[in-house]
Structures are given as structure tokens and as C-alpha cells.
Amino acid sequence: MSKISTFLIIMILLSACSGQKRTKKWDKENVKLVNISDSSYSSAVQSAQEHLPEFITLLKERETNNYKFNISADYTEEGHTEQLWFMVDSFDNNIFYVKLNNVPLHFKNLKLNDKLEIHQDSVKDWLVSKNHKVIAGNFAKVDLN
Numbered sequence: 001m002s003k004i005s006t007f008l009i010i011m012i013l014l015s016a017c018s019g020q021k022r023t024k025k026w027d028k029e030n031v032k033l034v035n036i037s038d039s040s041y042s043s044a045v046q047s048a049q050e051h052l053p054e055f056i057t058l059l060k061e062r063e064t065n066n067y068k069f070n071i072s073a074d075y076t077e078e079g080h081t082e083q084l085w086f087m088v089d090s091f092d093n094n095i096f097y098v099k100l101n102n103v104p105l106h107f108k109n110l111k112l113n114d115k116l117e118i119h120q121d122s123v124k125d126w127l128v129s130k131n132h133k134v135i136a137g138n139f140a141k142v143d144l145n
Helices: 024-029 039-050 052-060 139-144
Strands: 007-011 031-035 068-077 080-092 095-100 115-119 123-130 133-137
Touching: 039 052, 039 123, 039 139, 052 068, 052 080, 052 123, 052 133, 068 115, 080 115, 123 139
Parallel strands: 007 080
Antiparallel strands: 007 031, 068 080, 068 123, 080 095, 095 115, 123 133
């Protein structure tokens, strides 16, 4: 994995959408390597961005719909880039305020539940869930199975 620029590590399943118990081992076993120049991956990212306004609308209604909201975005540390999943706490001025929702493979400084800010243009995928079922989004899952 010396050429991380060619491959992106992406979490397909989230604890919010999985009935399985979360562990560091589970996260590491459920990682897929993806060629970021692959057209199906590019299409999934484009679809996620095109449909992001739907996500934001549902997020603004979270108090009435009780959904869980997650976004996926790239994070780079010490030359390694991974696409990680984040739980969305809030959204303001094109910024998602999030907590890391999976265990990174290569990072020493970033830990599960760390708080970060992600610009909406950086979102690679998103999903909305309720009771461990995907309600909307998760565009890359179809292309990566």
C-alpha cells in the first residue's frame, strides 16, 4: 500500500447500519481497497455530491425524523490517505461538524470519536439510517460489492 494515492481505503459498513458489534478488528476486517480512478467509484462520488442537498434537508429535520447521519471523506496523515466515515453532529456554513465513526488503519493521531470539521465539497459518500437500516445514500456500496 505504498501508493495510497492510487488506492483509497473505504469503509462500506457502518455501525449505524450494522447489527454487528463494533470492534477495532471488525473495522479493519471490513475495509476495501478502491482504485480512485475507477469510473464506478467516480460515479458514486458524483452521485453523492449531486444528492447532498437531500442529505442536508433530512439533517435539518433530524429532531422530527430521528435518523442517524454519516458522511465519508478523505483524511490524510503522514502520507497515508484513507476515506473514513464520520457521524454528523451538525451543519453550518457549508461545514459538517462530525465525529470519526471508524478506526483508521494507518493513523496514530486520529482516533475513534475524534471531532473534526468537513467541508461539504469534501464529502465522498453519505448515508442516512434508522434502526440499523439505510434510508438514503450509501452510493459507493452498490459499486464496490
